[in-house]
Structure formats: structure tokens, C-alpha cells
Amino acid sequence: MTLTNPDLPLNHQPGHIKHDGHNLTGFIIFLCSESIIFLAFFTGFALLKITAPEWLPEGVDGLETRMPLINTVILVSSSFVAYFAERYLHRENLWGFRAFWLLTMAMGSYFVYGQYVEWSELQFSISSGVFGGTFYLLTGFHGLHVITGILLMGLMLARSFKPNNYAKGDMGVTSVSLFWHFVDVIWIILYLLIYVWQRTT
Amino acid sequence: MTTTKYDPRILKTQHPVPGAPDNWKRFFTFNTDAKVIGIQYMGLALIFLLVGGLLAMVMRGELITPPADLVDPSVYNGLYTMHGTVMLFLFLFPVLNGFNNLLIPTMIGAPDMAFPKINAAAFWLVPVFAIVLLASFFVPGGPASSGWWSYPPVSIQNPLGHFINGQFLWILAVALSGVSSIMGAINFVTTIIRMRAPGMSYFRMPVFIWTAWAAQTLQLIGLPALTGGAIMLLFDLSFGTSFFRPEGGGDPVLYQHFFWFYSHPAVYVMVLPVFGIFSELITVYSRKPLFGYKFVALASFIITFLGLIVWVHHMFYSGTPQWMRNLFMVTTMLIAVPTGVKVFAWLGTLWGGKIRLSTPMLFVLGGLVNFIFGGITGVMLGTAPIDIHVGNTYFVVAHFHYIIFNTIGFGIFAGIYHWFPKFTGRMYYEGLGKVHFVLTFIGATLNWLPLHWAGLLGMPRRVASYDPEFAIWNVIASIGAFMLGVASIPFILNIVSSWARGPKAPANPWNAIGLEWLLPSPPPAENFEDDVPTVINEPYGYGLGKPLVEDQEFYVRRSMEA
Amino acid sequence: MTSTTPKPKKSLPLRLIIILITLVGLNLIVSIQIARWSLSWLPVAASTAAPYVDGLFSLEVGMGAFLFIGCVGFILWSVIINRADKYDESDGLPIEGNTKLEIIWTIIPFIIVMALAVYSIDINGKLDTLGPKNKYDVADEQSPQAVATLDELSEIGPIEVISRQWNWEFVYPNGVRSSELHLPINQRANFLLTSKDVIHSLYIPAFRLKQDIIPGSVISYSITPTREGRYRLRDAHFSGAYFSENQTHVIVQSEQNFESWLELTNSKPLVPGLSPGTVFYQKRLSKGNKGWATVPPAPPPMVNDPGNPEETHEA
Ligand code: HEA
Numbered sequence A: 001m002t003l004t005n006p007d008l009p010l011n012h013q014p015g016h017i018k019h020d021g022h023n024l025t026g027f028i029i030f031l032c033s034e035s036i037i038f039l040a041f042f043t044g045f046a047l048l049k050i051t052a053p054e055w056l057p058e059g060v061d062g063l064e065t066r067m068p069l070i071n072t073v074i075l076v077s078s079s080f081v082a083y084f085a086e087r088y089l090h091r092e093n094l095w096g097f098r099a100f101w102l103l104t105m106a107m108g109s110y111f112v113y114g115q116y117v118e119w120s121e122l123q124f125s126i127s128s129g130v131f132g133g134t135f136y137l138l139t140g141f142h143g144l145h146v147i148t149g150i151l152l153m154g155l156m157l158a159r160s161f162k163p164n165n166y167a168k169g170d171m172g173v174t175s176v177s178l179f180w181h182f183v184d185v186i187w188i189i190l191y192l193l194i195y196v197w198q199r200t201t
Numbered sequence B: 001m002t003t004t005k006y007d008p009r010i011l012k013t014q015h016p017v018p019g020a021p022d023n024w025k026r027f028f029t030f031n032t033d034a035k036v037i038g039i040q041y042m043g044l045a046l047i048f049l050l051v052g053g054l055l056a057m058v059m060r061g062e063l064i065t066p067p068a069d070l071v072d073p074s075v076y077n078g079l080y081t082m083h084g085t086v087m088l089f090l091f092l093f094p095v096l097n098g099f100n101n102l103l104i105p106t107m108i109g110a111p112d113m114a115f116p117k118i119n120a121a122a123f124w125l126v127p128v129f130a131i132v133l134l135a136s137f138f139v140p141g142g143p144a145s146s147g148w149w150s151y152p153p154v155s156i157q158n159p160l161g162h163f164i165n166g167q168f169l170w171i172l173a174v175a176l177s178g179v180s181s182i183m184g185a186i187n188f189v190t191t192i193i194r195m196r197a198p199g200m201s202y203f204r205m206p207v208f209i210w211t212a213w214a215a216q217t218l219q220l221i222g223l224p225a226l227t228g229g230a231i232m233l234l235f236d237l238s239f240g241t242s243f244f245r246p247e248g249g250g251d252p253v254l255y256q257h258f259f260w261f262y263s264h265p266a267v268y269v270m271v272l273p274v275f276g277i278f279s280e281l282i283t284v285y286s287r288k289p290l291f292g293y294k295f296v297a298l299a300s301f302i303i304t305f306l307g308l309i310v311w312v313h314h315m316f317y318s319g320t321p322q323w324m325r326n327l328f329m330v331t332t333m334l335i336a337v338p339t340g341v342k343v344f345a346w347l348g349t350l351w352g353g354k355i356r357l358s359t360p361m362l363f364v365l366g367g368l369v370n371f372i373f374g375g376i377t378g379v380m381l382g383t384a385p386i387d388i389h390v391g392n393t394y395f396v397v398a399h400f401h402y403i404i405f406n407t408i409g410f411g412i413f414a415g416i417y418h419w420f421p422k423f424t425g426r427m428y429y430e431g432l433g434k435v436h437f438v439l440t441f442i443g444a445t446l447n448w449l450p451l452h453w454a455g456l457l458g459m460p461r462r463v464a465s466y467d468p469e470f471a472i473w474n475v476i477a478s479i480g481a482f483m484l485g486v487a488s489i490p491f492i493l494n495i496v497s498s499w500a501r502g503p504k505a506p507a508n509p510w511n512a513i514g515l516e517w518l519l520p521s522p523p524p525a526e527n528f529e530d531d532v533p534t535v536i537n538e539p540y541g542y543g544l545g546k547p548l549v550e551d552q553e554f555y556v557r558r559s560m561e562a
Numbered sequence C: 001m002t003s004t005t006p007k008p009k010k011s012l013p014l015r016l017i018i019i020l021i022t023l024v025g026l027n028l029i030v031s032i033q034i035a036r037w038s039l040s041w042l043p044v045a046a047s048t049a050a051p052y053v054d055g056l057f058s059l060e061v062g063m064g065a066f067l068f069i070g071c072v073g074f075i076l077w078s079v080i081i082n083r084a085d086k087y088d089e090s091d092g093l094p095i096e097g098n099t100k101l102e103i104i105w106t107i108i109p110f111i112i113v114m115a116l117a118v119y120s121i122d123i124n125g126k127l128d129t130l131g132p133k134n135k136y137d138v139a140d141e142q143s144p145q146a147v148a149t150l151d152e153l154s155e156i157g158p159i160e161v162i163s164r165q166w167n168w169e170f171v172y173p174n175g176v177r178s179s180e181l182h183l184p185i186n187q188r189a190n191f192l193l194t195s196k197d198v199i200h201s202l203y204i205p206a207f208r209l210k211q212d213i214i215p216g217s218v219i220s221y222s223i224t225p226t227r228e229g230r231y232r233l234r235d236a237h238f239s240g241a242y243f244s245e246n247q248t249h250v251i252v253q254s255e256q257n258f259e260s261w262l263e264l265t266n267s268k269p270l271v272p273g274l275s276p277g278t279v280f281y282q283k284r285l286s287k288g289n290k291g292w293a294t295v296p297p298a299p300p301p302m303v304n305d306p307g308n309p310e311e312t313h314e315a
């Protein structure tokens, strides 16, 4: 049984909290959990839509689908752009990463802008029955996630300017792009539910 | 024999806050040490047990006579709503998170939680939403009073029309509680998956870890659904939507699905860790290995899975179509199977043991007896024809208090007594503990057994006044409830005085097997630090003569030297 | 950790087997007794549903009692026989498990609960009370009757059951309105359950029946009373401040009595019906409106027969 020399300084400072990174594990668990809220909203939407005696509020006869479709294409392609950004980071091409990352952010922002334009042109409000309520709830809650994603990407971008910060790859970037893909997949389901599935029997 | 490098000074080093363990001020700071957070959770939770208990005393005072004479019916409604909410969200979940914080890192040999800051933030959300919830007593119109279910349309009626009202604050508090629980759950699950001691494979984890993991998985899956429902409820209440409002085409029953999709699993979130506590304690105090350890461990996740697909048993009479009733009846009944596996395993563990009836073991056995009882009434509720008669009566209230207080409460008391020496470094007083047990057992039985008959005869729950034929059961129940109030006195006395000046606790007073018992009492800031033992055997090797870890004697000696 | 433990015995001694069989037999006798006794814990049985429910209940009580007594007996036995002596620090028999036993006690409960479930599904079918639930358009003031599905087997009805915060109103096909529910014995009655505000629940303990009433939907519901008498009918789903008071009676009568009541009541003028919440709310207002916020009670419905709330009920 060997004891360390009492004259040496402690090899381990007490009270510190930095241990191995488990951030990615934690973040994936978080995303799985988060997806259930959307699942809840989606099932709620579907059930309300199937069973409501009157679905569309008076004076509204459906949603315009073209603008949202363009928006969808942009949001979905931004996922691929984010993927390229990550690839650049892995190849330690920081500028490539920054360029593609910024492009992703721009596409996300365009999506939010498009959403804003759509909202402001609608003739119904959040209190127009279940139709209005679910529409604004779903798109609004998703929009909040897009905005969060853009802000997180901004944070990662800013951190990339710290010297050597991303030298060994970065869990933050992986997490955020994971989040971005998640937000995209949610949007696809949402688009199918709200815009494509318009007719009720 | 291998030698391990170790620096004895580490065990004596300062905790993150100077002066610990004697510096009690650390419990009032944003501390990131899981053991401090654990005690913070438990202390705060026990205070809210008193708050919830006090509300219950007023309720039982009201119910001791048939008419609504002690308080106005509207006040009674607020009281039981807040009683249920305080007990669940401010007592039970926090106290279990206290156990998680104390036990998960020490039992798996991790220095701390995976995300210590998130952990501390999760704890500090508790007083925040506690204040939000309790503040609702003082807003115009009083607190939420639509029951802890908050079913619309009652919950969205908002009689005074104020924006800030009791119901609003209630939803806010529950949502914050959800955020806190999710932060906790991510932490616990990540810690269990990633930070186990070398050699601790899944089938070498103590059963408490299994149950905590299974329970926290339920939180991660269920809570978001409740949060979704709560968001929609809030919009209906305050922003004029009509998700659950029939006037706008909404459906009140939809909310019930959101609510119970979480709140049924929530009952297993609450009971699973107590199954863990039972497993840990029955082995120690019978001095036997856990009978069928693997079955018991796996049964936790079977319960998790089944727990997610039974929620409609709370809605048998809500206009649920017959096929759905039948389907959910079958799934509900299935839960008795994995639960039975656990119960029988505990019984098997008692068989041929060397049973020691110290306070923790008394609470375990009392809790186990009550659980079997409450589980059987649960199965009766699970059969739809019976539920259609006794649903929403005191039979249900008696069923769930038999589990939630008479089982889970008992398990929590047992756990507190059992691990008290480990985490405070002091021994509790056995005599006071036994007084506490006897009073609690008699009080709990008097309180909840008679109310089954009131329910069978048709006494509805949530009433401030009732028909005189139910009076006799309620008188007995109220006497039992007041006895429970008295029972809290020896408990508080015991905890406070033994923590202040109880005899110093050795590292392993119960001669128990488990990593946490290889640490000094109380454990140092980062548990084993870098000298994490390597686990070489299954837990609970009582009488098998196999060491739990490599170099066992070394760790034992080390824990005693500190 | 160095204690020597005795080897587990290979076979059970005969004496133990006899004791065990006697104990199990005793348990069985006691449980059957409790199961019989349990029928007296329920209110009088006054509908066709009651015998089914009571039979199932008694069966479950018997099984539950057997399990409970068995388990608790086992615990007591172990605690008495296997108590450690005061200074005995040794370990118990190091049994780690027994796969055969584990499988047995997984399968037996599985069979028991599945048998119970199948039996209950069967009873569910026999009760045959719950008809379809149909949503109607509240905003458009659509009439619930327009969408309701009537029960073709029913012999009387449809009786509209209208629930409010906090009163009940029963409307008969001939237009009679009443605060109490009158039913002829042994005839299948069909109800259309609606609510004007929040969720209520129609609960008649003597009938063993309960059904939530969902605003925005109309639920078709049928029962057959089988015993003359006066029983409690109440709201069983929390519906706000005066929920406790939201109760009235159901009166099961012979066919002649029922018909004459219907005829007599038809000729009576409309008067304000039973509305217990109103009384309490007035009292509260007169005392300065103390207490926590509540919506005011709906005004009493105008009925031909306001009922007799003071009369006692059997169950
Ligand atoms: C907190 C913990 C907890 C636990 C663990 C349980 C466990 C169970 N509960 Fe309970 N329950 C609640 C808390 C809990 N419940 C609460 C809080 C409510 C009401 C909420 C509200 O309305 O406010 C409620 C309400 C409730 C209802 C709704 C009643 C109604 O509102 O009308 C039902 C119906 O099915 C039910 C069923 C069950 C079943 C089948 C189990 C099973 O898990 C029990 C399994 C256990 C056993 C069966 C015993 C041990 C097993 C054996 C010894 C094996 C052999 C057994 C057999 C063969 C039967 N519970």
C-alpha cells in the first residue's frame, strides 16, 4: 500500500466540477424528451381536427400553401448546409465552417421572416376556434424553436473565433446541428399535418 | 494483492464551501455538490410535507362532520387542490430527487452528477415555483380550486376575470416544476449511463439505481405531454383559445388524455424509487442477497413500459368507448405481474433471513403490507365495472393514499433513517424512531382503511359536505389523520436533535454492502475522487463471502480513517 | 463477513408441509368468508347492473383477501421465526434466487389478472349501458338531440338529463320537466346526457352506475332499475364550488305509479326547481361574499315537479 508523499501538492483540486463531457448524451436525451411535446401537439391537432363539428372558422376556407412550401424547401435545405458546415469543421477548415454555418443561419432567418409574413396576412386569429388556436400554437411553438436554433448557432459562431476553441472538434456544434435537424423534421411533419392535410370529411 | 495509490488528505479536504461539514450555511447557497443538493431537496421537501399535512388537517377537520361548517365549500376546494399539488410537486418529487442526488453518485461511485450546475439550478427552481404556488393563496379569488387534475372547463372558468389568478399561478408553478424535473431527469439518466464505477455493469447496479433510472425515463417521456397540455390550458385560460372549450369546437376530454398520459406514469415515478429503497433495506436487515436480483431489476423497466400504456383507466367513465375501456383494462391488470415479481422477491428475501426490526426495517415492512393492500385495491379499480361504481369516490382516495402515504411515505421515512448516518455523520435515536413508526402505522391505518367503506357506499371525493350515512367512517379517519399529525413530532425531534448532537456515525453502521458504505460518513466532497473502486460482484452479497470491489479491505480501512 | 452459514435443507420436512397446507386452507376459508361478507359493504342493489358488479366485486375481494392474508402471514411468520438475536451479527441463508419459483410467480398472477380482465370484459358487455357519444356544435346552438344516437332497446325515453352548475333537470318525452328522476321499474330507460357548462357525472350508487357528462357532447346512456325505492342521485365529477350539494333523488316506481305521476305532473305549472347551489350562494352573499372566487350558480330550472329534497333515501 503506497501513500503519496504528503509534501507534494494535492494532485486534484477540491471543489472543481469539470469532469468528462457528457453534454452530447445529455442533449440527445433532452431532444428525445422535447420531441414528446410536439408529439402531444400533433396528436392533439389530429384528434381535434377529426372530431370537431366545425373545423374552419367562418370566412376562412383553408390555408394558402405556396409560400409555406417555399419556406419549407428553404428550411429543409438548410439542414444540408449545416451538415456541410460540420464537415468543414471536422476537416479543420474553420472559414468553410463559418461560411456555411452563417448560410444556415441566414436560411433559418428567412424562414422566420416568411412565417412572419404569412402570419400577418391571415384573416383569423389565435382565438378563432380550435382551428386558429392549433394553427398558431403549432407554428408559433415551432417558430420559437427555429429562433432558438439560430441564436444557438450564433453562439457557436462567436465561439469559433476564440483561438483553438474547436481544435479537437466541438460537442456544442454537433449538438446545435442535431437540434437544427430536429427542428427541420418537426417542420416536415407539421407541414404535412397543417398544410397538406386540409380537407376534413 | 494490488495496491492503490491514495492520498488521505483528499478525504479530509475542504468541501466546495469552506467549513463543511459543520458549515450549515452551505445549504442556503447555489452549491453544485450533489450531496448538498440532496439534503437541500430533502429538507425543503419535508417542510412542504408539513405544509401539505397542515392543509390535510384542516380538510379532515372539515370532514369530521357531514355539513360544510368549518370552511366555505369554495375554500375547501382550494384546500384539497393545494394539498394534492403541494404533496406531489413540493413534497414527493423533491424528496425523491433528494434521494437521487444523495444515492446515485455514491452508489455508482461517481464524483458528482454529470451536470452539477444544471442540478443546482433544478433544485433552486423548487423554492421559486413553491413561492409562485403559495402566492396564489393571496391573489384575489384565492388559489386554484379545480383539483390537482385541473380539468377544463372548470379550471378555465376564471370567475373574477383577472389575468393573474390562482389557476394561472398553478399552471405556471406546475410548468416550472416540469422544467426542474426534466433538468433533474437528464442529469440522473446521463449520470447513470456514463459515470458508473469500473466494473459496474448494468447487472451489478444496486436496484435503487435501476428503479431511479426507470422512474426518470418515465419523467422524460411523460412530462412533455403534460407540459403540452398545460400550455394549451394556459392559452385557454388567459389568451382566448378554445382547445378544450366546447364553444369554440374544443374538446375537454383531450386535456384528460394529456394529463393522464403523464400523471399515471407519474405514480410509478413516485413508487419505483421506493421499490428501490425496499430492495436495499430488506437485504441489509434480513442479511440476505436479494432474491432474484435480475428479475427485480428488469421488472422496473417492464413497469416503465406498461406504465405508459394504461392511462385511460383514469377515464373509464369519461365517455370512453367500450373497446378502449377493455383495452386499457387489460394493460392495467398486467402491471400487477412485474409488481408481483418484486413483492414476491422481497418476501423470498425475508425467508430464512436474520431479520432485525430496527426503525428503517419496521417502516419497510409496514410499507410493504400497505402496498400489497393498496395494489390490490388498485387492481379492483383497474376492472372497469368496479371502477364505474367506485370511481371518483373515497375508495379511490383511500386506494391512492394507501400507496402514496402508507407505502411511499413509509419508504421515504425508512430511507431517511437508513441513510441518515451516512450523509449527516450522526446516528439517529432508535427509541424515538420506533415511537414514530407505531404512531404512523396506527394513524395511517385508522385514517385510510375506513374510507374504503365510505367509498363503496358511494361517498364522492372532493366534497365539503356529505350525507350523514358516511359520518362514522369519516370520524375514524379524522382521528387517524390527527394521529399522523402527532406522529410527526417524534420524527422532527429525532432528526433535529440527532443531527445536532447525535452520536458520531461510523462509516458502515449497518454492516451493509454497497459502494456508498465504503465511503466515510459523511462522504467527502467528491466521493471516491480519483480512487474509484472496481466492482467485481453483484450487489447484496450478504453471506456469500464475495467482496463487492477489488481491494475491499483497503477501501474499508480508508473509509474508517477519514 | 466470515460467518459460517448453514447449507439450505434439501427437502421440506413433512411437518412443515402439513402446517403449510393447513394455513393455506385456513386462509381460503377466511377469504371466502370475507368475500361473502363484502356484499354487505355495498348499497342496496337496484339495477340490472348491480348483481354483475357485486359478483365481480365479491370475487375480487375474495382473491384480494387471500393474497393479502397470504403475503402478510408470510411476512409475520418470517419476522417471528427469523428474528436475529440481539447480538447476532451473522448473515442469513445466502439464497440468490430460484428461477423456477420466479417463473411460477410470474405466470400465476398473469393468469389471475388475465382471467379477471376477460371476466370483466364480459361483464362490461352485459352491463350494456353506454351508448355513443356525439359532439354537437355549441357555438351554432345546435340541438344535442339532433345528433344523439338513441338506444333502440329502451322501453322508456329518451329522457333528457340536463346538468348545470349546480342542478339537475330531467325532461321526459311528453315534455314533463322534473328535478327528481322518476323511473318505472324493470324498464330499460334511455337518457341523453348533456351539460350546459362544465363536466358533471351522473352517479346513482344503488344502480352501480356512473357516467361523466361532457359539455359539447351528448351521451346516450341506458339503465334498467329493478327495485322500487328512493335513491341518491348525484354529481360525481367535481364541478366547482357547490359540487357537494349537487344531488337529488331517483325514484323507482311501479309502472302504474310512474304513469300517473307523469300524467299528474304534466298538468302542473312550471315552478323553480331544486337548485341547492343557489341557496348556499345566497347565504354566502348575505354574509358578505367571503370565501374564494366562484362562478354564480345557474338559475334554478323551471320544472313541473320540483321534488322533495328533504325526503330520506335508502342508499
Ligand atoms: C403513487 C403510486 C400509485 C401506485 C403505485 C398505484 C398503483 C396502481 N393503481 Fe393507482 N392511483 C394513484 C396512485 C398509485 N396507484 C393515484 C394518485 C390515483 C388517483 C389520482 C386522482 O384521481 O387524483 C390512482 C388511481 C387509480 C385508478 C383510477 C381510479 C379512478 O379514478 O376511478 C386506477 C384504475 O385502474 C388505479 C389502478 C392502479 C393499479 C392497477 C395499480 C398497480 O400498479 C398496483 C400493482 C400492485 C399490486 C397488484 C400488489 C402487489 C402484487 C402482488 C402481490 C402480485 C399478485 C397480485 C395479483 C394477482 C392481483 N389507480
Ligand code: HEA
Pocket: B049, B050, B052, B053, B054, B056, B057, B059, B060, B063, B080, B081, B083, B084, B085, B087, B088, B091, B092, B146, B147, B148, B149, B397, B401, B404, B405, B409, B447, B461, B462, B463, B464, B481, B482, B484, B485, B486, B488
Ligand atoms: C404525496 C402525496 C400525498 C400525501 C402524503 C397525502 C397525505 C394526506 N392526505 Fe392527501 N391527497 C393527495 C396527495 C397526498 N395526500 C392528492 C394528490 C389528493 C387529491 C387531490 C385532488 O382531489 O385534487 C389528496 C386528497 C386528499 C383527501 C381528499 C379530499 C377530497 O377529495 O375531498 C383527503 C381527505 O381526507 C386527504 C387527506 C390526507 C391526509 C390526512 C394525509 C396525511 O397522510 C398527512 C400526514 C402528514 C402530516 C400530518 C404532516 C404533519 C402535520 C403537521 C406538522 C401539522 C400538525 C397538525 C395537527 C396535528 C392538527 N388527501
Ligand code: CUA
Pocket: A012, A013, A014, A015, A016, A019, B111, B526, B529
Ligand atoms: Cu475532483 Cu474530479
Ligand SMILES: [Cu+2]
Pocket: B263, B264, B267, B311, B313, B314
Ligand atoms: Cu393510474
